Amino acid sequence: MTENGDLFTTRMRKATRKIHNISDALVNAKFALSLRDEEVWGGGLFIFYHIFGFLEDAKERLRMPDFDKLFVNKALYRKKAFEDDLTHYLGENWRSIPKAMALENYIEHLQELERSSPQLLMAYVYHLYLGLLSGGQILAKKRRVFGDENSKTVTYTDKVTDFTGTDISQLKKDFRQAMNEIADKMSEEEKEAFIEESNQVFVMNNLIVNSVGGQNKVLYNLLYKFSAVVLVVASVIAAYRIYK
Template sequence: MFLLIYTFGILKWTQTELGTLDCKVRKLLTAYHRVAVWKSKEFNGRFYKALPGPNVDQIVSVSWLQFEVLNCSGKWRLESLDSGLDSELKDNMSYNEELFTTRMRKATRKVHSVSDALINAKFAFSLRDETVWGGGLFVFYHIFAFLEDAKNRLNMPAFDKLFVHKILFRKQAFEEDLCHYLGPNWKSLPKSLALENYLEHLQNLERENPQLLMAYVYHLYLGLLSGGQILAKKRNVFGENNHDQVKYIDKVTDFTGADIPQMKIDFRQAMNEIASSMSEDEKQAFIEESNQVFLMNNLIVNSVGGQNKVLYNMLYKTSAVFLVIAGVILAYRYHK
C-alpha cells in the first residue's frame, strides 16, 4: 500500500489511485502551460508518495489540492478531486503573474477579429478562383521568407528559440504552392504598395530593434498552425476543384507527421520564456508591435486582387441562368 503524505496528515491510497491522480495533475499542468513549474516542483505545499520504509520521494508540491468528497467505501473520489484541481489551478494561475502570451492575446483581440473577418471574406472568393488563393500566398510568402532569412542573418538565440521545430520553416513550401497556382514565373509578379511598405517596416525593425521581429514570427506561424489549418480543410471540402481525380495538396499548410497541438504548446512556452527576460517596457513595445502585425496583415490581404473577376463571373453566370429561365417562360406563354 502506498501512502500519500499531505500537510494535514496521512492518507492511504492504492497504487492505481495515486497513478491516476498523478496523471490528472500532469495533464492539467500541461493544459495551462505549467510544464516548467511541474518539472521544477516549485509549488508552496508538499505532495509526497511514500514507499514502504523510511524513504520518501517528493513528486510535486500541490498545497492547493482540495480533498472534499469521500464515497461510501471511504476511498477518495477522483472525479470530484479532478474538478477541484481544475478550479484551484485556475485560481493559482490568476494569482501568479499572467502569462505573456495570454496578455498579448487579450491586447490584440479586437484587431485580430477584424483580421480574421477580412481573411475569411477573401477566402470565400478563393474557393471559386485559385488565383485569389495564389495571390494570398504570394503576399505572405514574402513576409515568411523575410523572417526565415532574418533568422539566419541575425544569429539571435531568442529568435532561434521560437522556431521550436524544423517543420515550421515554410519558405520552400510557399514556393512550391506559388509555382502551382501562379505558374513558374511567379517571382516576376509585381508587389503591391502595401507589401512593399510591410517589407520596408520589417527591414527597419531588423536594423533598429530586431527583438520586435519576433512578434511577427509568433503571430504568423501560430496563425498558420491554427487558422491556416482550418482554411486548408475548408478548401479541400468546398473548393471548386475538389472533384478532380488528382487533387493538389497545399504544401504551405501541410504539417504531416507533426504533432500540431504539442507544437503550439511548445511555441507559446518558448514565447513566455523569452518574455520572462524582457523588461516591462520591452513587453509593452512587443504588445504594441503585435497589434501592428495584424494591421499590416490586413493591408496586404486587402491588396490581393481577383475578387472583382470572381464577382463578374458569378454575376455573369447568374444573368445567364436568369435569361434562360426568362426565355423558357416567354416560350411557354407564346405557345400556350
C-alpha cells in the same frame, strides 16, 4: 506571468483582440471567394511568401538564441513550401511579379526592425506562424471542399498548409510555451513594446491582404453563373404557365 497571473501569450491575445478580429474578418471576406480561383489564391500566397521568407532568412542572419528558440519545430519552416505552391499556381516566373506598395512598405518595416529592434521581429514570427497553424488550416479545409470544380489540378496538395505527420495541437502548445519563456526574461517596458508591435502585425497584414487583386473577377463569375441559373428557372416557370 503578468501581475494578474496571465501568461504573456494570453496578455497579447487580449491586447490584440480587437484588431485581430478585424483582420480575421478581412481575410475571410477577401479569400472566401478566392477559394474557387487558383490565381487569386496564388496572389495571397505571393504576398505572405515575402513576409515568411524574410522572417526565416532573418533568423539565419541574426543568430539570436531567443529567435531560434521560437522555431520550436522544423515543420515551421515554410519558405520552400511557399515556393513550391507559387510555382504551381503562378508559374515558373512568379518571382518576376511586381510587389504591391503595401508589401514593399511591410518589408521595409521589417528591415528597419531588424536593424534597430530585432527582438520585435519575434512578434511577427509568433502571430504569423500561429495564424498559419490556426486560421490557415481552416482556409485549407474550406479550399479542399469549395475549390474550383473545373480545376485540372484537383489532386494537388497545398504545401504551405500541409503539416502531415505533425501534431498541430502540440506544436501550437510548444510554440506558445517558447514565447512565454522568452517573455519571462523581458522587462515590462520590453513586453509593452512587443505588444504594441503585435498590434502593428495585424495592421500590416490587413494592408497587404487588401492589396490582393482578383476577387472582383471571381465575384463576377459567380454572379454570372447565378444569373444564368435564375434565367433558366424563370424560363421554366414561364413555359409552365403558358402551357399548363
